[in-house]
Every structure is written in C-alpha cells, then in structure tokens.
Amino acid sequence: MGDLIFGGLIIILYGSIIFKLIYNLKHTGHACACSHCPMDLMDDKGKIDLLSEIEKEG
Amino acid sequence: MNDQRKKVEDIVKKVQKQEHVKFTKTDQADRIVMHPIFGILIFSLIMVGVFVISQTVIGPWIADILTVNVIGSFSSLVEKALESLDTSAFISGLVLEGIIGGFAAVIGFLPLIMVLFFLLQLLEDSGYMARVAVVMDRFFKPIGLAGKSIIPMYVGTACSIPAIMSSRTIKNEKQRKLTVFLTPFIPCGAKLPVIALFITVFFGGSGFMTGLTYFLAIIVILLSGYLIRFILNADKNDKAFDAHSFIELPDYGWPSFKRALKVMLDQAWDFTKKAATIIILMNGIVWIAANFSWSFEMVDPSESILKTLAQPIAFLLTPIGIGVWGLAAASILGFIAKEEVVGALAVIFAFSITDDLGVENVQLTHDILFTTGGLTAVSAYAFMAFNLFTPPCFAAIGAMKTELNSRKLTILAVLFQLFIGYMVAMVIYQVGTLIVYQQLGSGFIYSIIILGIVIASFVAIKIKRMRVIHG
Numbered sequence: 001m002g003d004l005i006f007g008g009l010i011i012i013l014y015g016s017i018i019f020k021l022i023y024n025l026k027h028t029g030h031a032c033a034c035s036h037c038p039m040d041l042m043d044d045k046g047k048i049d050l051l052s053e054i055e056k057e058g
Numbered sequence: 059m060n061d062q063r064k065k066v067e068d069i070v071k072k073v074q075k076q077e078h079v080k081f082t083k084t085d086q087a088d089r090i091v092m093h094p095i096f097g098i099l100i101f102s103l104i105m106v107g108v109f110v111i112s113q114t115v116i117g118p119w120i121a122d123i124l125t126v127n128v129i130g131s132f133s134s135l136v137e138k139a140l141e142s143l144d145t146s147a148f149i150s151g152l153v154l155e156g157i158i159g160g161f162a163a164v165i166g167f168l169p170l171i172m173v174l175f176f177l178l179q180l181l182e183d184s185g186y187m188a189r190v191a192v193v194m195d196r197f198f199k200p201i202g203l204a205g206k207s208i209i210p211m212y213v214g215t216a217c218s219i220p221a222i223m224s225s226r227t228i229k230n231e232k233q234r235k236l237t238v239f240l241t242p243f244i245p246c247g248a249k250l251p252v253i254a255l256f257i258t259v260f261f262g263g264s265g266f267m268t269g270l271t272y273f274l275a276i277i278v279i280l281l282s283g284y285l286i287r288f289i290l291n292a293d294k295n296d297k298a299f300d301a302h303s304f305i306e307l308p309d310y311g312w313p314s315f316k317r318a319l320k321v322m323l324d325q326a327w328d329f330t331k332k333a334a335t336i337i338i339l340m341n342g343i344v345w346i347a348a349n350f351s352w353s354f355e356m357v358d359p360s361e362s363i364l365k366t367l368a369q370p371i372a373f374l375l376t377p378i379g380i381g382v383w384g385l386a387a388a389s390i391l392g393f394i395a396k397e398e399v400v401g402a403l404a405v406i407f408a409f410s411i412t413d414d415l416g417v418e419n420v421q422l423t424h425d426i427l428f429t430t431g432g433l434t435a436v437s438a439y440a441f442m443a444f445n446l447f448t449p450p451c452f453a454a455i456g457a458m459k460t461e462l463n464s465r466k467l468t469i470l471a472v473l474f475q476l477f478i479g480y481m482v483a484m485v486i487y488q489v490g491t492l493i494v495y496q497q498l499g500s501g502f503i504y505s506i507i508i509l510g511i512v513i514a515s516f517v518a519i520k521i522k523r524m525r526v527i528h529g
Binding site for chain 2: 003006010013014017031038039
C-alpha cells in the first residue's frame with residue numbers, strides 16, 4: 001500500500017519536473033528558469049531584439 | 059591612443075583656467091572610499107561585515123525559524139507516514155534521503171543567501187558598488203580587462219549567465235573575450251550553498267573565511283589574467299591594455315529597503331524553483347546510482363554504480379586531496395547545477411545539516427565528511443575551491459559559447475577554467491597540508507610532476523609565441 005501511494009507520488013513528482021524542464025527547454029532553449037534571464041530574450045543567432053521585447057511587454 | 063591623449067591634455071592646459079574648486083561632501087567621501095589603499099581596506103571591511111551578518115548572525119537565525127522547523131517537521135511527518143504504511147526500503151530511502159534530504163541540504167542555506175543578496179542590493183542602491191568599480195579598475199586594467207568588466211563580475215555574484223551576457227557592453231573585442239573567460243570565477247548564487255556548507259562545517263561559519271573566499275576569487279581572476287597575458291605575449295602597447303574606463307558615479311543615497319526586498323525575493327524564488335526541479339531530479343538519480351549495483355540490486359554505496367563511474371575521476375583528483383569517489387561524483391554533478399554539489403554530498407554521505415544548524419549537528423556532519431569523505435579543514439577548502447573555480451554549469455557554458463561565438467574558443471575557455479580550478483585546489487591542499495599539519499599531502503609527488511609539466515609547457519608556449527612574433 002505504502003509503495004503504491006509513495007511510488008505514485010514519486011512518478012507524478014518526477015513526471016511533472018521532467019515535463020517542466022522540457023517545456024522550458026523548448027520555449028527558452030535552456031532548462032533552468034530564472035525570472036528575467038536575458039537568455040530568454042535571445043533568438044537562434046544569439047541576438048536580442050530589445051525593441052520587439054518592449055513592444056511585447058506593451 | 060597615448061599621443062592623442064597627450065595632445066588633448068596639452069590643449070586643455072592651454073585653454074583651461076584653473077579656479078578654486080570647492081569639494082562637495084561626496085567628493086570628500088569619494089577621496090577616501092576610492093583611495094587605492096583605503097578603498098581596498100574599506101571594501102574588505104564592508105564585505106566581511108556583509109558575510110558575518112548573512113552567514114553567522116541573521117542568516118542562521120532566519121534559517122532556524124523558517125527552513126529548519128518547516129523542513130524538519132515535514133521530514134518527520136513523511137517518515138512516520140512511510141513507517142505506518144510499511145513502505146519498502148527502496149521507496150523510503152528514495153523519498154527521505156534522495157528527495158527530501160538532498161532538497162533540504164540545498165534549500166536550507168536559502169535564508170543565508172537571501173540575507174546576502176539583500177545586503178548587496180542595499181550597498182548597490184547606496185551608490186557604493188559603483189565606487190568599488192573604480193577601485194577595482196586599477197587592478198583590472200594591467201591584465202587587459204576593461205573597467206566595465208566589473209559589471210559582469212558584480213552581476214556574476216547572482217548568476218554567471220546574465221554576467222557573461224552583460225560583457226556585450228564592452229566594445230574592445232579582446233577585453234570582452236577576456237571578461238567572458240574570467241567572469242565565471244566569481245562565485246555565483248548557486249555556488250553559495252557550497253561555500254556555506256564548508257565554511258559552516260569546517261570553519262565554524264566564519265564570515266572572515268567567506269570573505270577570504272571572495273578575495274581568493276579576485277586573486278584568481280587577476281592571476282589568470284596575467285597568465286593569459288603571459289601566454290599570448292601581449293604587447294604593452296595593445297589597445298586592450300591601454301583602454302580607459304568611464305564609470306558614471308551616482309550620488310550617495312539612502313538605499314531602498316523595498317527594492318532590496320524585491321531583489322531578495324526574486325533571487326529566492328529563482329533559487330527555490332531550481333532546487334524544486336533540477337536538484338530534486340538529480341538527487342533522485344544520484345540516490346539510485348549510489349544505492350544500486352549494475353545488476354540493479356540494492357547494495358552498499360561502496361559497491362554502487364556511482365562508485366564505479368566516479369572512481370577513475372577520484373584517482374585524478376588525489377593531488378588536490380579529494381581522491382574519494384563520493385567527492386568526485388559530487389564535483390562532476392556540479393556541472394549540471396552547482397547547488398547539486400551540496401545535494402549530492404548530502405545524498406551520498408547521508409547527512410542532514412540543514413535540519414538543524416546547531417553545534418551538535420554541524421559537528422556530526424563534520425565527522426561524517428571527515429571519516430567517510432576523508433576531508434580535513436584544508437582539503438575541504440581545496441574541494442570548495444575546486445568547485446568554485448572549475449567551469450560553471452552547462453547553462454553558463456552555453457552562454458559562453460554564444461558570447462565567444464566560437465566552439466574552439468569555448469572549449470579553450472572550459473579547459474582553461476578546469477586547469478585553473480585544479481591548480482588552485484592543488485596548491486591550497488598541498489601547501490596548506492604542509493603548513494597546517496606539517497606533513498605531505500596525498501599525491502604530493504604527482505602534484506610536483508604536474509607542476510613541472512605545467513611550467514615546462516608554459517615556457518615552451520612562450521618561446522614558440524616569441525619566435526612567431528619575432529619571425
């Protein structure tokens with residue numbers, strides 16, 4: 001019973017962590033997810049278009 | 059550049075009328091704060107004060123109230139639930155030692171880090187940190203770094219990624235690349251739990267020792283800069299070594315507590331997110347690798363998968379005093395995220411220091427790391443230095459690649475940082491063991507051979523470079 005409950009919780013925990021990391025990787029290009037990281041603003045060539053970022057912010 | 063400046067100075071002398079200049083209070087304060095000698099002394103005193111307050115006074119006090127009680131209560135609650143439900147050793151171990159234990163070891167130091175960032179933000183807001191840039195500029199310029207290099211270095215105290223990226227503000231290409239090479243030597247927020255753990259366990263949480271570690275980082279940057287200059291045989295007339303810095307000095311002012319609080323909470327949130335994702339995932343994998351054999355049976359850690367993988371690397375680390383597989387494994391895992399060094403150590407050596415930062419528990423952790431890990435105060439400091447000065451996490455290496463825009467240069471930077479981290483740790487361990495314990499450290503002969511090879515290689519490279527330059 002204990003193995004089933006805690007085993008299930010571990011699977012849910014690790015499943016959601018892996019999902020979150022892959023989601024970050026797909027959307028930002030890196031797995032860590034610090035707020036205001038300048039890496040988030042870069043395109044594939046490593047360039048930052050600050051103007052479009054400001055426009056996005058409104 | 060020098061000729062142009064001389065011409066400008068001559069013209070200015072001819073046309074400028076010198077009038078009696080009245081110094082403001084800010085000017086008078088700046089003359090002391092930015093003085094070549096007093097400036098360094100004041101900076102040292104302030105930083106030691108910051109570390110004493112964050113590491114020994116307020117930090118542990120908040121840690122006791124928030125983290126220790128919350129994590130301790132949660133851990134014992136889960137333990138009771140696991141026992142009452144008669145859970146298997148595998149699930150109990152994974153939950154208590156792998157997930158909660160590893161997470162707690164990292165997150166337990168969060169209050170100390172929060173206080174540190176709060177105080178640093180107060181200093182920045184007061185206008186003092188800009189003055190530090192002027193003080194440091196005198197030391198950075200001779201090695202070819204720009205005065206602006208202080209900005210990435212300061213940003214680097216929080217995270218190496220934005221620090222490396224902020225080197226974009228440096229116009230001179232050589233200075234910019236050198237800044238990217240050297241910035242990761244500044245201990246980032248992720249390395250703080252490593253510093254906090256070893257300074258707490260082996261040096262009684264001394265704020266002075268933490269301050270000394272940051273000064274060691276500055277010395278490593280300066281020596282590394284000189285080394286690069288020596289290898290490249292840099293010309294003294296090179297623009298990179300003659301560039302002038304223009305640093306805007308804000309007025310002194312009362313810092314904003316609200317802003318400092320916001321910065322502190324932002325940092326804390328980022329730190330918690332990382333600990334709750336990457337660190338928990340990694341600690342689980344480490345626990346399984348440290349408790350299972352290749353045939354996937356639960357075994358003693360000394361027969362585990364992790365030991366088999368880490369043992370060859372541990373042999374290479376003998377000259378720096380950490381020839382134990384558990385320490386080697388923690389160092390390697392630190393490349394994923396530096397906080398993981400502490401998480402992995404807690405999982406491999408099964409200690410729970412952040413359950414209680416009291417004297418008894420600190421002594422218990424010391425005894426575990428001393429007997430199982432073979433760490434003395436000197437080798438613990440060497441291990442800490444190795445983890446601080448070897449390449450940063452993979453994400454920061456990615457940022458380095460983007461900024462250097464060259465795979466070859468990135469590999470060179472990583473190898474250079476690996477070399478510097480190894481050499482610094484080796485010197486600390488071998489010289490420290492000789493001075494403190496009056497005996498030779500393990501792998502002493504190997505370290506002499508390594509040192510000989512390194513010196514011979516540098517001399518050979520220097521001669522080759524000079525031959526190329528002089529045709």
